[in-house]
Amino acid sequence: MADFRSDTVTQPSLAMKKRMFNAPLGDDVFNDDPTTLALQQHAANMLGFDAALFAPSGTQTNLIAMMSHCQRGDEAIVGQQWHTYKWEAGGMAVLGSIQPQPLELQADGTLLLSDIAAAIKPDDPHFARTRLIVIENTVGGKVLPLSYMRDVAALAQEKRLACHIDGARLMNAAVALASQHGLTPQHMARELCSGYDSVSLCLSKGLGCPVGSLLLGSTDFINRAKRVRKMLGGGMRQTGILAAAGLFALEHNIDRLAEDHANCKRLGDGLTALVTQLPALRGQLQVLPVQTNILFTDISIALADKLLPYLADRGVQLTASNYQSANGAIRRVRWVCHLNISSSDVEQTLQAVADFAEKY
Known part of the structure; x- marks a missing residue:
C-alpha cells in the first residue's frame, strides 16, 4: 500500500x-x-x-x-x-x-x-x-x-x-x-x-x-x-x-529527505509523461511543479470521481479537495512522499494510473 x-x-x-x-x-x-x-x-x-x-x-x-x-x-x-x-x-x-x-x-x-x-x-x-x-x-x-x-x-x-x-x-x-x-x-x-x-x-x-x-x-x-x-x-x-x-x-533522518524529494520528482515526471502519452488523461489532469516532497495535481471532477476510487482499491491513499478555477470546478489532489514511500511504490502507482487510463 x-x-x-x-x-x-x-x-x-x-x-x-x-x-x-x-x-x-x-x-x-x-x-x-x-x-x-x-x-x-x-x-x-x-x-x-x-x-x-x-x-x-x-x-x-x-x-x-x-x-x-x-x-x-x-x-x-x-x-x-x-x-x-x-x-x-x-x-x-x-x-x-x-x-x-x-x-x-x-x-x-x-x-x-x-x-x-x-x-x-x-x-x-x-x-x-x-x-x-x-x-x-x-x-x-x-x-x-x-x-x-x-x-x-x-x-x-x-x-x-x-x-x-x-x-x-x-x-x-x-x-x-x-x-x-x-x-x-x-x-x-x-x-x-x-x-x-x-x-x-x-x-x-x-x-x-x-x-x-x-x-x-x-x-x-x-x-x-x-x-x-x-x-x-x-x-x-x-x-x-x-x-x-x-x-x-x-x-x-535529515539528509535522507533528499530521497523523498527524488521520489516526488520521479512521481511528477511520470505523471506528466502519462498525460502526454494517454488520451484519457490529456487535458483532464495537470501536474504542478515539484520542489520538495509534495506534489499537487489538478484533475477534472469527472476524471477524479473514477480515478481516485480506482487507486484507493489498489492501496494508493491520497487526500483531495475541490476548488473553483477559471474553467470551473477542479479537484486538487495532494501526493506526499516520505520515508515509507519507496521508489517501487512510485513505479507501482504510476503503473496503476496507466492501467486506469487504458481501461477508461
Whole structure:
C-alpha cells in the first residue's frame, strides 16, 4: 500500500524504537528528563538558538510562539495559506486573542515585502498593535529562498517586530537549498533561521517521529513559552520516550529527505509523461511543479470521481479537495512522499494510473 496522504503517516523505524525503549527518563515538567533536555540542546545548537522546548504538536508550538510574542489585542502578519492562519482552527484568535492580518501569497509562496510593510499598523489606539511577522517554509512544498528569508528578517528588525518561522518542513527546505549554497542541510537550516526570533520544527512529518515538535528561541523567550505551554496543556511528564525519537531523527533522518524529494520528482515526471502519452488523461489532469516532497495535481471532477476510487482499491491513499478555477470546478489532489514511500511504490502507482487510463 502506498500512503501518499501526508508525511505524518510515517512509522518509526526499528532503530528509532530501540532508542525510545532505552531512553533515560525523568519528569519534563520538573525540567529533569535527561533525554528531553538533550534533544532540546541538540536542536538549539544545530539551529543557532539559545534554547528549545519540546511540545506535542506543531500546532501547539506555533500557538505557543505567537502567544509568547504577542499580548491580547496584538496583531500578527500571516499568509492567507499559512498553517498558522488557515489550518490551526483559529487558535491564535480564539485562544491567544491575537488578531491575524492575512496577506495574499505570491505564486512562489512568498509574501511581497511591500505588502508586509504596508500591513504594519501605525501606533494609534484605533488599531491593533502589530507585533509579529510569521513566515512558513516550506509552503505547500515550495521553498522560500535564503535571500528572501533574510529580507523578511531584516524588515522585521527595521520595524522592530518579532518574526517567527513555522518550520514544520524546515529541513525539507534546507535539503533543497543546501547544494546551491555549498552547505550541509544542517548548516543550511541554521542559515534559514538566522535573524529570526523563533522557529517551530516538526519532528513527526518527514523526520519520521511518532509525535512531537520543537520551539526554539532565546532563553527569555523559551521561559515565557514554558508558561504558555503549561496553560495550553502541553506540559508532559516522561517525555524522554518521545524525545529519544527526535534525537534519532535529527541525527539520522535529515539528509535522507533528499530521497523523498527524488521520489516526488520521479512521481511528477511520470505523471506528466502519462498525460502526454494517454488520451484519457490529456487535458483532464495537470501536474504542478515539484520542489520538495509534495506534489499537487489538478484533475477534472469527472476524471477524479473514477480515478481516485480506482487507486484507493489498489492501496494508493491520497487526500483531495475541490476548488473553483477559471474553467470551473477542479479537484486538487495532494501526493506526499516520505520515508515509507519507496521508489517501487512510485513505479507501482504510476503503473496503476496507466492501467486506469487504458481501461477508461
